[in-house]
Amino acid sequence: QAGLTQPPSVSKDLGQTATLTCTGNSYNVGNQGAAWLQQHQGHPPKLLSNRNNNRPSGISERLSASRSGNTASLTITGLQPEDEADYYCSAWDTSLSAWVFGGGTKLTVL
């Protein structure tokens, strides 16, 4: 099952803004939207934004998700050391009847 495409790594300075991207197709991201997950080393993933671009309770307002066509984006403003983590996107693929994940983006805060 083909996955979603994410850049392997992004590096930004403390306090700056990072925008992570996730590209799929019209069967997944394009019509179902994408969820975003954060994973710190040694911990389970945590949902940051659901496929309707809504943040669960307790997730920082510094994070916002959006979608344009077949590409979903996660923007993190005012980068903090604790934002350094792996970020994954995921979408339900209607042609595969399966969830597909991106390969993940490692965000480094310099």
Added chain:
Amino acid sequence: EVQVVESGGGLVQPGGSLRLSCVASEFTVSNSYMNWVRQAPGKGLEWVSVIFSDGRTYYADSVKGRFTISRDNSKNTLYLEMNSLRAEDTAVYYCARGDFDMWGQGTMVTVSS
């Protein structure tokens, strides 16, 4: 506390079988759809299977025909029966609710002789 807790992982030989369990607290498994997701050491997340509230099940191509997802409503528990295990099935297996809004801590499965 609303949570899920996985168990059942361990070391198994290639070709062997294992059953994973995921016990839910403070919500009803049968009213949600539930997923199994795995993560091989040092690798990304890989979706394995889902069971919907109406009982429909779907699987990743990599496990189709070998793994079976099920649930026991009386025990509020999700299961993953894994047969014909291969070295490439070695991973931490997570139970995750719905659109991944809740995850357990995971259980490690190691397939090795």
